[in-house]
Amino acid sequence: MRRRFAILALGAAPLLGQEARGDQEPKRLFVDAVVATINDTTILQSRLFETAKSRIRVAEEQNQRTLPLEIVSRLIAQDLLELISHYQMAQSAKSFSTLPPEQIDKVLDIELDRDKQDRVRDLGSALALSEELQERGQTWPSYAREQRIEKLHDFAMQFAVFERLRKQSNLYLTPRMLRETYQANRHRFVHDVYAELETISFTGPDAEQKARSASELWRTGDFSPRDIADRNPGGTPLPRMAASSLRPSLKALKSFAEAGPAFAVSDPLPRGDGTFDVARIIAYVPAADGRFEDPKVQEEVRILAREIVISELHQQALEQARQRTEVWVYQNGRRVPAPPPLRR
Numbered sequence: 001m002r003r004r005f006a007i008l009a010l011g012a013a014p015l016l017g018q019e020a021r022g023d024q025e026p027k028r029l030f031v032d033a034v035v036a037t038i039n040d041t042t043i044l045q046s047r048l049f050e051t052a053k054s055r056i057r058v059a060e061e062q063n064q065r066t067l068p069l070e071i072v073s074r075l076i077a078q079d080l081l082e083l084i085s086h087y088q089m090a091q092s093a094k095s096f097s098t099l100p101p102e103q104i105d106k107v108l109d110i111e112l113d114r115d116k117q118d119r120v121r122d123l124g125s126a127l128a129l130s131e132e133l134q135e136r137g138q139t140w141p142s143y144a145r146e147q148r149i150e151k152l153h154d155f156a157m158q159f160a161v162f163e164r165l166r167k168q169s170n171l172y173l174t175p176r177m178l179r180e181t182y183q184a185n186r187h188r189f190v191h192d193v194y195a196e197l198e199t200i201s202f203t204g205p206d207a208e209q210k211a212r213s214a215s216e217l218w219r220t221g222d223f224s225p226r227d228i229a230d231r232n233p234g235g236t237p238l239p240r241m242a243a244s245s246l247r248p249s250l251k252a253l254k255s256f257a258e259a260g261p262a263f264a265v266s267d268p269l270p271r272g273d274g275t276f277d278v279a280r281i282i283a284y285v286p287a288a289d290g291r292f293e294d295p296k297v298q299e300e301v302r303i304l305a306r307e308i309v310i311s312e313l314h315q316q317a318l319e320q321a322r323q324r325t326e327v328w329v330y331q332n333g334r335r336v337p338a339p340p341p342l343r344r
Contacts, residue, residue, distance in 0.1 A: 035080065036329045036338070038087040041149070043080070046137065052079040064224055084327055085318055085341060089160075090152035092321035096159035108151055112144050160317035161310060181305045182292045188304070189290030189297055195243040195257035196283035198225050200235045202268075202276045210234050211268035211276035218265045218280060228278075240282070253277050260284045 036043040055075050060067055067075075094101045116129075123129050133143055182189065202211040214232040217223070225237035243257035252269040262284040268276040290297040318341075327338040 033333075034330055036084055036087075036327065038084060038325050038327050039091050041087055041091060043083055043087060047146070048076065048080055048083060051083060052076045055079060064226065080329070081341060084329075084338065085321075086153055087149060088321040088325045088327070089156040089318060090149045092317075092324050093152040093156035093159065095324055096156050096317065096320075104155065108148055111151060112147060115147065116140065116144075156317065156321070157314070160320070161313045164313050165306075165309060178298065178301050178305060179292060181308065182297070182301045185301075185304060189288060189300070191285070191288055193243070193258045193260075193287040194283070194285040195260065195281055197241050197243065197253070197257050197279045198282055199238040199241065199253065199277050199279045200225050200229055200232075201238055202232075202235050202278070203274065204234055207234070207274060207276045208268050208270075211278045215265055215267055215278045218278065225280075235278075250277070253279055257281055257284075260286060 033045045034042045035045050035048050052075060055078075056067065056072055059071075059075060094104055097104060120126050120129050123132060130140070133139060200211075200214055202208075202214070204210075210232050214228050214235055217231060218228055229235035229237050243254050246254045246257075249271060252271070253266075256264075256266045256269060256279060260281060262281050264281050266277070266279045268278060270276055290300075292298065292301070322341060328335045329338050330336070
């Protein structure tokens, strides 16, 4: 996956060096690069790669294929913007606090020192810690720099969001706001059943037998439709489908989907024309008719209202952080203005 990242235009491309030793093949050495700066702090390409890998892996698993480079590029671009916002909040932590900057630095030093002592104790020695970091391509100073950003971001959230939230908690929990929150998000509490399916279709004189064999296999593990079809020749994987979009002729498939639960695998389901389907439910939300007067619904609305307020306070703090920081992005070693920030 790193090779795929390396050839993208986004960010600085990896600088590759070659080292020839006698008659050995030249070695390609990865040299880290700066992809963005926020004030006097840098985001390294290795950090961006590490952040983007999990997002790309999940996307490829969901699509059951290797993503084309243009999509990978867009995902990495989104991760870079999120990292920039994260660093901007961290850089602004001291300006959000009423504490003197030197006191915040002192707290950070104490926490980092405590973190180091805990890790040395867990691993048995400082040498073991150094070896573990080396395996990840890090040293303690580089690790500490990353942790400093994370802790400063947490401080910023505490100063700019949660302290403000605590001070106005008596305002946002009013009955009027709860009812308004319920009305604006009524679709979360009142809705029909929703189910999404993975399906394999079988045709031919032995379609039911093959479908039954596929059903039994699917219940034994987390296989993709393609895996099941490959092991049961004659099966055709179909695109993922929502139960609400199924044709009337697929009544049996729709009834199975709407009965739930998630991850259930069907027996062979006849269509009536000699075709049999085998399906697995990959997403399931039962129907609901939650009324505002229901105490359980009100508790959910209360949690939702709090999340909305936190999101609004976070966005306000992020806007302030953006005004207090200067951002540059580097592409192929050249400094360019940062792209527009993400809006939540």
